[in-house]
Amino acid sequence: MDFCDTKKQYEFLKKDIDFVVEKVLSSGRYIMGEEVSSFEQEVAKYNEVKYAIAVGSGTDALTLSAMALGIKSGDEVITTPYTMIATIQGAVQCGAKPVFVDIDPKTFNIDSNKIEKKITSRTRAIFPVHFFGQPADMNIIGSIAQKHNLAIVEDVAQAMGAKFNNRKVGGFGDTGCLSFFPTKNLGGYGDGGMVLTNNEEINDKIKILRAHGSKEKYKHIMLGVNSRLDSIQAAILRIKLKHLDNYNSVRRKNASRYYEAFRENENIILPIEADNSYHVYHQYTIRVKDRNGLMEFLKKNNIPTMLYYPLPLHLQPVFSEYGYKEGDFPVAELVCSEVLSLPISPELEENEQDLIINKVKEFYN
Numbered sequence: 001m002d003f004c005d006t007k008k009q010y011e012f013l014k015k016d017i018d019f020v021v022e023k024v025l026s027s028g029r030y031i032m033g034e035e036v037s038s039f040e041q042e043v044a045k046y047n048e049v050k051y052a053i054a055v056g057s058g059t060d061a062l063t064l065s066a067m068a069l070g071i072k073s074g075d076e077v078i079t080t081p082y083t084m085i086a087t088i089q090g091a092v093q094c095g096a097k098p099v100f101v102d103i104d105p106k107t108f109n110i111d112s113n114k115i116e117k118k119i120t121s122r123t124r125a126i127f128p129v130h131f132f133g134q135p136a137d138m139n140i141i142g143s144i145a146q147k148h149n150l151a152i153v154e155d156v157a158q159a160m161g162a163k164f165n166n167r168k169v170g171g172f173g174d175t176g177c178l179s180f181f182p183t184k185n186l187g188g189y190g191d192g193g194m195v196l197t198n199n200e201e202i203n204d205k206i207k208i209l210r211a212h213g214s215k216e217k218y219k220h221i222m223l224g225v226n227s228r229l230d231s232i233q234a235a236i237l238r239i240k241l242k243h244l245d246n247y248n249s250v251r252r253k254n255a256s257r258y259y260e261a262f263r264e265n266e267n268i269i270l271p272i273e274a275d276n277s278y279h280v281y282h283q284y285t286i287r288v289k290d291r292n293g294l295m296e297f298l299k300k301n302n303i304p305t306m307l308y309y310p311l312p313l314h315l316q317p318v319f320s321e322y323g324y325k326e327g328d329f330p331v332a333e334l335v336c337s338e339v340l341s342l343p344i345s346p347e348l349e350e351n352e353q354d355l356i357i358n359k360v361k362e363f364y365n
């Protein structure tokens with residue numbers, strides 16, 4: 001059993017994918033082009049936003065958002081300590097100080113009720129993450145941002161298709177950032193990402209920034225980067241986008257099977273679906289006693305698990321200059337010591353899931 005069987009997904013779609021890959025290969029156009037612009041339009045429609053700009057990765061989408069918003073030295077940006085470093089890396093590279101807010105242990109997301117206390121005259125933006133596929137509370141975050149005139153960059157890398165108040169996440173902020181890393185809910189066969197926005201000015205700026213700061217070839221009006229999507233990736237992702245809603249509903253079905261199996265088990269704290277939310281379970285992450293023991297036991301039984309993430313961002317060596325220390329964000333620290341992600345991908349077979357369930361139960365018997 002694989003933690004996320006990307007090969008199996010390819011085998012199901014092989015005929016369609018091979019056809020479009022062959023088409024791109026014989027077209028002679030390998031970067032950007034028609035496949036990419038059609039994919040941008042389809043994603044904009046899917047995500048209910050005006051503009052979608054394809055870039056090289058989810059990390060680039062976040063970095064380019066920070067650049068387009070003009071985040072600079074002296075600014076502060078607010079985010080969760082329980083995320084992948086890519087959420088905030090670009091903003092920090094632009095010169096901002098990362099300011100963390102502890103998480104809600106039930107949703108794993110930034111505790112939106114604790115954000116306002118961290119706002120200073122230097123705060124420029126909030127970077128909420130829809131972590132593991134669970135939407136952050138965009139009602140509270142939206143009103144705090146409006147009240148204090150802050151930008152919002154949504155990290156949607158793990159949550160394409162998730163909804164808050166019946167609206168797709170990624171369209172609430174100034175930008176929303178998608179990742180098409182192979183194991184994501186919509187995964188390509190290489191790196192890829194997308195910036196979503198309803199703001200025409202930001203759309204124009206990101207299009208310029210991704211192309212070496214130029215609108216017209218060889219005329220550079222700002223310092224940008226090289227961040228483009230390959231035509232092959234776009235062609236593959238266009239095929240897969242048609243299946244995304246189905247993949248997400250299978251993830252939800254797998255999540256409810258785990259829920260039914262473990263709900264009575266006192267050793268396991270299960271993930272929940274927050275109010276007004278449509279969770280897309282990029283990960284099914286449980287909190288358990290003796291996490292390392294369980295992980296070892298499952299490994300011995302050939303069951304793969306993942307540990308997302310062992311160390312929260314405020315304790316990462318790269319951020320040591322900001323003076324954060326152990327104990328600053330107790331919920332995130334506790335969660336990091338207890339979490340374990342179980343296989344949940346749409347390719348997971350029922351008998352495989354039964355085996356996982358039985359072995360987890362056996363460990364705690």
Ligand SMILES: Cc1ncc(COP(=O)(O)O)c(C=O)c1O
Pocket residue numbers: 057058059060083084086087129155157158178179180181191192193
């Ligand atoms: C929460 C989060 N943000 C950002 C990223 C970065 O995406 P990418 O790997 O496409 O650069 C990831 C991907 O791992 C992620 O999980």
